[in-house]
Amino acid sequence: xxxxxxxxxxxxxxxxxxxxxxxxxxxxxxxxxxxxxxxxxxxxxxxxxxxxxxxxxxxxxxxxxxxxxxxxxxxxxxxxxxxxxxxxxxxxxxxxxxxxxxxxxxxxxxxxxxxxxxxxxxxxxxxxxxxxxxxxxxxxxxxxxxxxxxxxxxxxxxxxxxxxxxxxxxxxxxxxxxxxxxxxxxxxxxxxxxxxxxxxxxxxxxxxxxxxxxxxxxxxxxxxxxxxxxxxxxxxxxxxxxxxxxxxxxxxxxxxxxxxxxxxxxxxxxxxxxxxxx
Amino acid sequence: xxxxxxxxxxxxxxxxxxxxxxxxxxxxxxxxxxxxxxxxxxxxxxxxxxxxxxxxxxxxxxxxxxxxxxxxxxxxxxxxxxxxxxxxxxxxxxxxxxxxxxxxxxxxxxxxxxxxxxxxxxxxxxxxxxxxxxxxxxxxxxxxxxxxxxxxxxxxxxxxxxxxxxxxxxxxxxxxxxxxxxxxxxxxxxxxxxxxxxxxxxxxxxxxxxxxxxxxxxxxxxxxxxxxxxxxxxxxxxxxxxxxxxxxxxxxxxxxxxxxxxxxxxxxxxxxxxxxxxxxxxxxxxxxxxxxxxxxxxxxxxxxxxxxxxxxxxxxxxxxxxxxxxxxxxxxxxxxxxxxxxxxxxxxxxxxxxxxxxxxxxxxxxxxxxxxxxxxxxxxxxxxxxxxxxxxxxxxxxxxxxxxxxxxxxxxxxxxxxxxxxxxxx
Numbered sequence: 166x167x168x169x170x171x172x173x174x175x176x177x178x179x180x181x182x183x184x185x186x187x188x189x190x191x192x193x194x195x196x197x198x199x200x201x202x203x204x205x206x207x208x209x210x211x212x213x214x215x216x217x218x219x220x221x222x223x224x225x226x227x228x229x230x231x232x233x234x235x236x237x238x239x240x241x242x243x244x245x246x247x248x249x250x251x252x253x254x255x256x257x258x259x260x261x262x263x264x265x266x267x268x269x270x271x272x273x274x275x276x277x278x279x280x281x282x283x284x285x286x287x288x289x290x291x292x293x294x295x296x297x298x299x300x301x302x303x304x305x306x307x308x309x310x311x312x313x314x315x316x317x318x319x320x321x322x323x324x325x326x327x328x329x330x331x332x333x334x335x336x337x338x339x340x341x342x343x344x345x346x347x348x349x350x351x352x353x354x355x356x357x358x359x360x361x362x363x364x365x366x367x368x369x370x371x372x373x374x375x376x377x378x379x380x381x382x383x384x385x386x387x388x389x390x391x392x393x394x395x396x397x398x399x400x401x402x403x404x405x406x407x408x409x410x411x412x413x414x415x416x417x418x419x420x421x422x423x424x425x426x427x428x429x430x431x432x433x434x435x436x437x438x439x440x441x442x443x
Numbered sequence: 444x445x446x447x448x449x450x451x452x453x454x455x456x457x458x459x460x461x462x463x464x465x466x467x468x469x470x471x472x473x474x475x476x477x478x479x480x481x482x483x484x485x486x487x488x489x490x491x492x493x494x495x496x497x498x499x500x501x502x503x504x505x506x507x508x509x510x511x512x513x514x515x516x517x518x519x520x521x522x523x524x525x526x527x528x529x530x531x532x533x534x535x536x537x538x539x540x541x542x543x544x545x546x547x548x549x550x551x552x553x554x555x556x557x558x559x560x561x562x563x564x565x566x567x568x569x570x571x572x573x574x575x576x577x578x579x580x581x582x583x584x585x586x587x588x589x590x591x592x593x594x595x596x597x598x599x600x601x602x603x604x605x606x607x608x609x610x611x612x613x614x615x616x617x618x619x620x621x622x623x624x625x626x627x628x629x630x631x632x633x634x635x636x637x638x639x640x641x642x643x644x645x646x647x648x649x650x651x652x653x654x655x656x657x658x659x660x661x662x663x664x665x666x667x668x669x670x671x672x673x674x675x676x677x678x679x680x681x682x683x684x685x686x687x688x689x690x691x692x693x694x695x696x697x698x699x700x701x702x703x704x705x706x707x708x709x710x711x712x713x714x715x716x717x718x719x720x721x722x723x724x725x726x727x728x729x730x731x732x733x734x735x736x737x738x739x740x741x742x743x744x745x746x747x748x749x750x751x752x753x754x755x756x757x758x759x760x761x762x763x764x765x766x767x768x769x770x771x772x773x774x775x776x777x778x779x780x781x782x783x784x785x786x787x788x789x790x791x792x793x794x795x796x797x798x799x800x801x802x803x804x805x806x807x808x809x810x811x812x813x814x815x816x817x818x819x820x821x822x823x824x825x826x827x828x829x830x831x832x833x834x835x836x837x838x839x840x841x842x843x844x845x846x847x848x849x850x851x852x853x854x855x856x857x858x859x860x861x862x863x864x865x866x867x868x869x
Contacts, residue, residue, distance in 0.1 A: 181562055182563060185559050186559065192551055192555070193550040193551050196551065268546070269546050269563075271545075272545040273539070273541070273542075273564075274521055274523050275546070437525050440523060441456060441457070
């Protein structure tokens with residue numbers, strides 16, 4: 166444990182490097198595109214539109230929370246999809262990052278642990294770019310749709326939720342990135358896992374959905390998924406304007422710390438093999 | 444004081460078997476040998492108990508063939524790779540020129556890459572701003588610094604990388620063969636910079652195949668062979684031993700490839716270099732190349748002499764015969780040819796077996812592979828036995844001169860012309 170803290174302190178020492186690499190990542194990502202950073206909003210927006218059309222208009226939302234109103238459902242979807250795409254893109258990029266930056270690891274004295282941090286951070290900043298648009302959409306809907314839940318002071322707890330997700334994503338990123346060096350097929354497994362995980366998390370359906378509430382099995386299963394509580398954190402603070410599930414989120418945070426510990430330990434153990442294997 | 448101390452360093456690489464290459468996560472989980480499968484069964488020793496000390500302010504060269512462990516050593520000193528055994532101590536800030544511009548991002552501009560690369564090499568943003576002009580000027584990239592790096596040529600890429608690395612101003616500079624890609628004007632500039640480093644009493648570890656440069660700039664040289672230090676010490680001596688070893692190896696390889704020419708079965712396809720013709724009233728049975736001291740050899744230095752020995756046999760007594768030799772380079776250009784007729788020897792008679800020896804006192808040829816013709820024919824040119832390009836030898840030298848022959852020469856300058864002789868070691 167002591168070593169982990171020492172290593173985390175080490176990471177702090179690289180903050181200038183991390184900051185520079187994150188800004189490089191952000192600058193490079195949409196270089197040459199017409200819409201630029203707007204893409205970090207458009208992607209989740211398109212996803213949201215598809216789900217709104219399919220689940221909102223074609224299969225009417227049966228949950229009482231939405232009052233059969235597809236617009237409200239769309240807003241609910243957006244609250245989950247935006248942070249979820251932060252998580253997925255962090256994970257998928259983490260899986261590749263050591264190979265992509267193989268030159269750095271092989272040819273330069275470079276702290277490899279910086280790379281997953283850069284991935285998670287730059288995707289976090291993308292997520293932050295999308296956030297004002299989500300809040301603007303919420304404002305618009307609150308003004309136009311009378312039944313829409315309004316803003317509340319709980320919105321101030323949003324950074325807490327993000328922090329939990331950050332820790333969790335980072336732990337997962339460390340684990341995935343180091344293991345992929347040895348097992349390239351993790352990349353393919355991961356894509357499938359993330360699709361499954363998406364549906365196993367209350368993003369396109371709320372926890373209050375009758376089918377879930379009636380089934381003990383479903384509820385237990387969803388509660389075991391750390392992402393459930395993180396997503397509920399977003400949905401509660403932004404959509405419903407209610408308190409975050411702080412007990413469950415606290416447990417999730419501890420689980421995230423454990424994952425970070427595990428991920429970093431595995432990363433550290435495999436570190437010496439990176440220069441040969443990437 | 445020693446700037447670099449390498450003590451008993453070994454580095455063992457795991458050579459993954461083919462089976463492992465296709466090992467997948469799933470199968471590792473299914474068979475339950477997850478961590479075991481990360482271990483490998485075969486090991487390759489890249490460095491074997493290497494110890495060396497580099498005194499502060501000196502330039503230390505490492506030479507050796509490809510795969511002798513030079514780069515591994517450099518990576519271990521740089522801290523990129525970890526030694527399996529042994530310890531490495533390095534005093535002061537290290538900069539490694541192992542691959543230039545390794546951290547460049549192709550999509551963003553040269554300017555931004557300078558900053559990012561500088562930070563990766565341990566500079567602060569302020570330091571980079573101060574040195575920015577100098578970095579760009581040295582790389583000769585003033586016009587292109589705001590263009591994305593992906594539009595750079597490989598030379599521009601390398602120049603920018605070198606310029607950043609050298610401006611990190613390290614105490615210890617590690618250089619691995621990076622100058623090989625530079626063009627004719629940039630390499631001397633880099634060498635000047637390295638010289639400047641030496642004058643400022645910084646330590647340099649220099650890995651290169653460019654032996655003349657190593658000899659010029661290094662104070663001490665280590666020769667690695669198969670991961671072991673084969674020789675260590677004064678550059679000239681170590682390089683000579685290394686060259687001797689290379690020559691011996693070439694010689695052995697040559698022997699393997701050009702074992703005694705099978706004179707009975709010369710391939711006769713069209714376009715072949717080798718050929719044999721003539722009615723063989725007089726036959727050349729065997730040809731050997733030797734040094735002046737009489738050892739059979741195929742690799743020669745330009746300063747050395749060569750002896751061509753032919754064993755001949757006449758089926759019947761002949762009175763009209765001429766012996767000749769010709770040397771051709773790999774482009775087929777005749778470098779030298781002569782025969783006994785041109786030299787006005789007067790043949791009288793030849794019968795039974797005999798031996799003809801042509802002794803060349805000094806080859807004076809430039810680097811390269813050469814082909815030898817030997818022949819015996821009548822005065823009017825009708826061949827008895829003509830061996831075309833059947834014998835091969837190699838001239839191997841450090842000189843970089845061009846042409847066909849290394850003419851013995853000397854330079855002299857009147858006092859008004861200020862010109863220095865080749866750089867001497869301090």
